[in-house]
Amino acid sequence: MDLGPLIVFVGFTAIAAYVQTLSGFAFGLVMMGAIALVGLLPLPDAAAMVGMLTLVNATQMLVQGGWREVAGRQLRLILIASLPSLFVGYALLEWLADTRSDLLKIGLGLVIMMSSLQLAIRPAGLAKPSSDASFVGFGFISGLMSGLFATGGPPLVYLLFRQPMPHARIRETLVTAFGTAQAVRLVVVVASGNLPSMSPVALVLAIPVVMLMTYAARRWPPSLSQQTMRKIVFVLLFLSGLSLALPAAMHLAA
Template identity: 35%
Template sequence: MTPEQIAAFILVMIVGTYTQTVTGFGMGMIVLGVVAQFDLTTITFASVIISLMMLANGSIALKGRLQVLDKQALKYSIIGLVPALILGVFLLTYLSRDFARILQGILGGAIFLGGVFIMMKPEPLKIRSGNLSFSIAGATAGVLGGLFSIAGPPLVYQYYRQPFSIDNIRLSLLAIFLMMNIGRLIVLAIQGELTLDMLWIGLICVPAVSLATVAGRRFPPPFSDQTMRRLSFLLLVLIGISLMLTA
């Protein structure tokens, strides 16, 4: 990457990190979308940097705030996610490219419509969902993560519909994605897919990502919980559009 491309990449990482810190998701969509649009680097390279940066983002955002989490919901989400993620990766090797794109288009349409409907009426449920529903959301996220590297939408739907505080929701999502990316990086390291260039660019991005995370913690947008829910579902709508266009 040229110095200009690195500077542009860091700027995009700052925007993605701040968004991820205040909503609990969105970094991957923002960074990969800009990278693909302006050809800053390869998608594979960028996705590894995102995983590295999510370690810094999640660790800083969660520091001293673990007591806010609904640990029961978190546990059942992970129980559903881990085996399904392996299944998703397994399915990816057996599905044809055309069939995978059809699935991706259907997925994008479902996320788009669901985001629109809930964005219009973002009030949370009156009663917390049962543990099984968190496992189902985690399992759905795992399969989608294995197939398309986009695990967020089912978990975002699940958590943002709960009668939890926005702090609880975003920190729960950050905790799940932190654990996912630790696992992903371990697998990449075992496979020999981590290169010195990736680690070097990641090291350069750490200060900016750390500052953006601290800014997100200390200076979140001055919006009500309902507005934050609506904005989060708007992000899901954009993810759905992106998936449909890609497919």
């Protein structure tokens, strides 16, 4: 990677790490969307690097005390369902043809956008916690999406940001769930022999940037109300669905 694209990549990494640390998600959304927009890297390479950098961000957040805020019971329910379904999703990825995959991306993208609109319509969230079955069900869907597209965030974001929980608990629970999923998916990718070639220089430079921005966001967070954070989540979730559906629709149209 040349110097110019390398600087741009590191800049995207800094923004993504900062947003992820504040919200609990969106690292992959920011990175993959930006990389796809400007064509910095092949998307398989980008997905692998995003997975590794997400692990760096999640580990640092938890080591800095975030583990104390994790909603342990809800996280266990999510992981019990999401980790097995991640393997199913990855197997589907290997089986699906390009056209079928595009149709599936369009459908999932539309569902995510509709879910984000419901978050916007009901910004106050639920009055009482969702049932265990809800966490298992959304965890299963998240695992499928992680295996298929390496983007398992939207179902869990939609579920957790509607819960009557403090934002810190939602954020740390999401970070732990995503970090675990990325670790498992990387193992699956390596075991299947599909790990793409990556730019080692970009990865080496990006890791300290992720660590620095994670620290900065934890140490000097902006003053945002729960209501404002929900609005930000709505926008990011909507863009997540759009970024999944629009490229697939354009590919089909072509």
